[in-house]
Amino acid sequence: MTARVIDGKAAATGVIERAKTAGAALAAKTGVRPGLAVVLVGEDAASQVYVANKGRTAEACGFHSVTHRLPTDTTEADLLAVIDQLNADPAIHGILQQLPLPRGLDANRVVGRIDPDKDVDGLTLVNAGRLASGMAGEAFVPCTPAGCMVLIRQVLGESLAGKSAVVVGRSNLVGKPMAQLLLLADATVTIAHSRTGDLARVCREADILVAAVGRPEMLGADCIKPGAVVIDVGINRIAAPERGEGKTRLVGDVDFAAASELASAITPVPGGVGPMTIAMLMANTVSAAYRAAGEAPPRF
């Protein structure tokens, strides 16, 4: 089988259009223009890609968009002060703290400082708890898993009853909320991680395989059940000497060429989950702005 390649860019364009229209409608009615702040500490490669793309998209949507770039040696007190200032800023409706943080900064403490009503990344205890309690409709759901669900539903429909799903990775940002969303859609969910024994065997059970590891092309043909839907979250920058000296390219956590021969559908990197993450961030930012203006947020 040669897998259908899932077009994350096309799916993202639709969501971004709706976010743009909804943002303009809110501004026309209430004068509130959606505002998004991103805080980046240090030099994480995947975060750099994200920050560049989200800035461009937020501007295309007509949002107010600011980026705080802080040096790797920023103290926790200084970082918390930036978050406090954004919490208090009425022009900002969404705050996104880029992860991972440099060593020495405690992600739980930093993320925990974000006002849950501005937590468009869905990482605070309030939003993570809502999701874990089955209240996804009232939560800000982390953008990447939310985007993955849109792509999975495009292929498999609303109900995943009877399907087995394996999520490789257990971060608060991707793996855990991904598993919660799959569970809410009635899939039978396994979460694998670095201490899983015989990872390939576990993965081969999956009708839906979501890879969120951060290791270039780690999952090969031995991890794919024939006919599986494969969602590759990984964003890894690797050397690409074939493109010239010092050049790099992005690859996922899945060996795309090998997996495509077995899967029924697969997301590419780039052009898969990444654009959907950005689109869901725009959607969450619009929702946060609607709530701040006392209006019912639109559905995406």
Ligand SMILES: NC(=O)C1=CN([C@@H]2O[C@H](COP(=O)(O)OP(=O)(O)OC[C@H]3O[C@@H](n4cnc5c(N)ncnc54)[C@H](OP(=O)(O)O)[C@@H]3O)[C@@H](O)[C@H]2O)C=CC1
């Ligand atoms: N496309 C997009 O929009 C996004 C992409 N990303 C990318 O997705 C990847 C994962 O991100 P994130 O969840 O934040 O990363 P983390 O580093 O927080 O988590 C990685 C997870 O992978 C597991 N893992 C590491 N090595 C192995 C291994 N050899 N076998 C099995 N599991 C392993 C870890 O297990 P353990 O817990 O045991 O250590 C951990 O749970 C990164 O490449 C990141 O850049 C992230 C967010 C959005």
Ligand SMILES: Nc1nc(=O)c2c([nH]1)NC[C@@H]1CN(c3ccc(C(=O)N[C@@H](CCC(=O)O)C(=O)O)cc3)C=[N+]21
């Ligand atoms: N708190 C937090 N939330 C995140 O969601 C988060 C984060 N921290 N830290 C870093 C990772 C990484 N991430 C990406 C999102 C989109 C693209 C993206 O737009 N990718 C394009 C790349 C296109 C290109 O520039 O080549 C694509 O895959 O097609 C990449 C990476 C979000 N992350």
